[in-house]
Amino acid sequence: MVKPCSLVKPCHLVKPVSAGRLAGRYLSHQRGLPGLPVPPLQQTCQRYITALEPIVEADELKRTRSLLEEFQRAGGLGERLQRGLEKRAQGSENWLSDWWVQVAYLEYRMPVVVHSSPGLVLPRMDFTDQQGQIKFAAKLIAGVLDFKTMIDNETLPVEFLGGKPLCMNQYYEVLSSCRIPGLKRDSVVNHAKSPAPPKHITVVHNFQFFVLDVYHSDGSPLTADQLRVQLEKICRASAPAGARPLGILTTQHRDSWGKTYQLLMQDETNRASVSAIQRSIFTLCLDPARPQTSGDSYRSAAAVQMLHGGGSGGNSGNRWFDKTLQFIVGEDGTCGANYEHAPAEGPPIVALIDHVVEYTRKPEPERRHSASLPTPQKLHFNITAEVQRDIEEAERSMDTLAQDLDMRVMVFGHFGKNVPKSHKMSPDAFVQMALQLAYYxxxxxxxxxxxSASLRMFRRGRTDTIRSASSASAAFVKAFDGPRTQVCVQKADLLKKAVAAHRSYTNMAISGQAIDRHLLGLKLQALEEKLSVPEVFTDAAYAKALHYRLSTSQVPSKTDCVMCFGPVVPNGYGVCYNPMDDHINFAVSSFNSxxxxxxxxxxxAVEAALLDMKTLLDQTPQAKL
Structure with a gap:
């Protein structure tokens, strides 16, 4: 599965919001972006062999070379599929994106919880009771609505990478959207594009869902003070006794949830309530306080809350995980978000959250009281015996998954991106080499x-893969703790070459010339043309190449936060990191099973690797470029 994309530094967007709509700005910007290229077939085949060298045995590599020679011979199957892809590219905005959303997300049947949807952990906020929770949550809602104004008015600042404008489409997909479960394939609906866009959010407290209108009849948003009054009404109306955790159904295997969803939607009251959740701008989850911890233990516990809610005895039922964007505010100051991955990668979510966090720190505006605010509407559900059994099954499954996930958040406080920058090295490449060394x-x-590498230089671009394990990284990690005869200067030179190789692959990936999405496209093109899947894709080396025991992502942020996600294979790790100037936030996950x-x-091991790499560079000043 895909994880949040890297490399795009988000804009920081707290500024006076334009009141006027810049009609057509978004569309004209999108039309100006290039389409995603289809790389040359021979180039991808050669780069695929190079990528396999550090991770497969010599005999496997020899067999794959032979398969590739046959695949790309003149007039052969590879050329036919390549022509089909090139034709597809000519007739579409992006030859990959629709396929990618289907294959990577909507046809993926494991639970979105842990396996797909990332969480984001914010710094602990300065409140420890419900009054502080409600006050902060009200300002958070107001901050999201402030950001939404820029989306609605098309005044959102365009982001750039290397002087080139980036696709902004994902920003237009995260609000008022929701994943819909199906029996074999899910779908995503975006109500922001409907003739009557939603004017409400959903709030869930004590497993109970409420519709909260966040705009006045004249179209102006409620103030933070008015939102606070409304949230107080919700908390008073949501006594915990007897509430059934319907939201936990969204943690299920997608086929199981699809079947329950059909049962649930046979009832008119349920249809109306579910529709209100799906149509809402976003969901706000108000959680009770958790047991007190501190330091990395607190951060790890907070990551668990953002990622899956802690199981049936925690807050997993206080969510609707199909919702694209859920903000989570705990009574003890534990705050963050969870997002359903199909519509967007991490950086647009982080840019939105950076804006919201900064907004919450602004002074309170003048209060505007209103006695005529309607009472938030509680959503009701009719739970049959069959659906109740499914809720209980979902609770058991979620508890098993929660107990299996091993999550650790670490603040590496010894240095940040300042150190690799001082050696003229890419901070991302430096961290990736530390991960390679730690794993080895x-x-x-x-x-x-x-x-993950961003393809947002292209219209509707999503991601491609940076393959951080290279021949250069393998030479570096094998030499680092090797024979003492290898002097520091030689090891530093190997580190420098490994970092340069990673940077080179990164540049290749963000310019649409990496191998993984092209290979996937060729495979899908064969299926599209109802041909047998080429042998190169049933080869053991291809399976090994896609078995990512390290699934990683850099998600940089202005806010001192960290994103987290689960491993993508049973014997692997999920590693997300946010390099700040003088420290690095890491979230590392694996399975206890x-x-x-x-x-x-x-x-x-990552901490030790980073420190040892810095020591190596400090001992070899001539290693500076």
Missing amino acids: RMYQHCCATYE CQDTDSARMAR
Whole structure:
């Protein structure tokens, strides 16, 4: 599965919002972006072999070379599929994006919880009671609405990377949208584009859902003070006794949830309530206080809350995980978000959250009381015995998953992106080499490593894969703790080459010339043309190349936060990081059911690798470029 994309530094958008609509600005910007290219077939085949070298055995590599020679021979199957892809590219906005959303997300049948949807952990907020929780939540809502004004008016600042404008489409997909479960394939609906866009959010408290209108009849948003009054009404109306955690159904395997969804929607009251959740601008989850912890233990517990809610005895039922964007505010100051991954990658979510956090720190505006605010509407559900059984099954499944996830958040406080920058090295590449070194030290071999790269230079671009395990990284990690005869200067030179190789692959990926999406496209084109899947895709080496024991993502942010997600294979790790100037926030996940993985051990290994790499560079000043 895909994880949040890297490399796009979000804009920080707290500024006076334009009141006027810049009609057509978004569309004209989008039309000016190039389409995603289809890389040359021979180039991808050669780069695929290069990517396999550090992770497969020599005999496997020899077999794959032979398969690729046959695949790309003149007049062969590869050329036919390449022509089909090029024709598809000519006739579409983006030859990949529709396929990608279907294959990577909507046809993926594992639960979105842990397996797909990322969480985001904010710094602990300065309140410890319900009054503080409500006050902060009210300002958070107002901040999202302020950001939404820029989306609605098309005044959102365009982001750039390397002087080139980026596709802004994902910003227009995250509000008023929701995933809809199906029996074999899900769908996503975006109500922001409907003739009557939603004017409400949903608030869930004590497992009960409420519709909260956030705009006045004249179209102006409620003030933070008015929102506070409304949230107080919701908390008073949501006594905890007897509420059934309907939201936990959204944690289920997608086929199971699809069947329950059909049962649920046979009832008219349920249809209206579910529709209100799906149509809402976003969901706000108000959680009770959790047991007190501090430091990295607190951050790890907070990450669990953002990622899955802690199971049936926690807050997993106080969510609607199909909702594209859920903000989570705990009574103890634990705050963050969870988002359903199909419509967007991490950076647009982080840019929105950066804006909201900064907005919450602004002074309170003048209060505008109103006695005529309508009472928020509680959503009702008629739960049959069959649906109740499904809720209980969902609780058991969620508890199993919650107990299996091993999550560790670590603040690496020794240095931040300042150190690699001082050596003229990419901070992202430096961290990726630390991950390679940490993994090699633990397992004595290299593994397929996924780092997401943004394709937003292209119209409707999503992601491709940066393959961080390279021949250069393998040479570096094998030499680092190798024979003492290898002097520091040689090791530093290997580090420099590994960092340069990673940077080169990154540039290749963001310019649409990486291998993974092209290979996937060729495979899907074969299916589209009802041809047998080429043998190169049933090869053991291809399976090994896609078995990402390290699934990683850099998601930089102005806010001192960290995104988190689960591993993508049973014996792997999910690693997300946010490099700040003088420290780095890491979230490391694995599964307890795998005897070979240990998130805390991996976090310690990453810390040691970063420190050892800095020491190496400090000992070899001539290694500076």
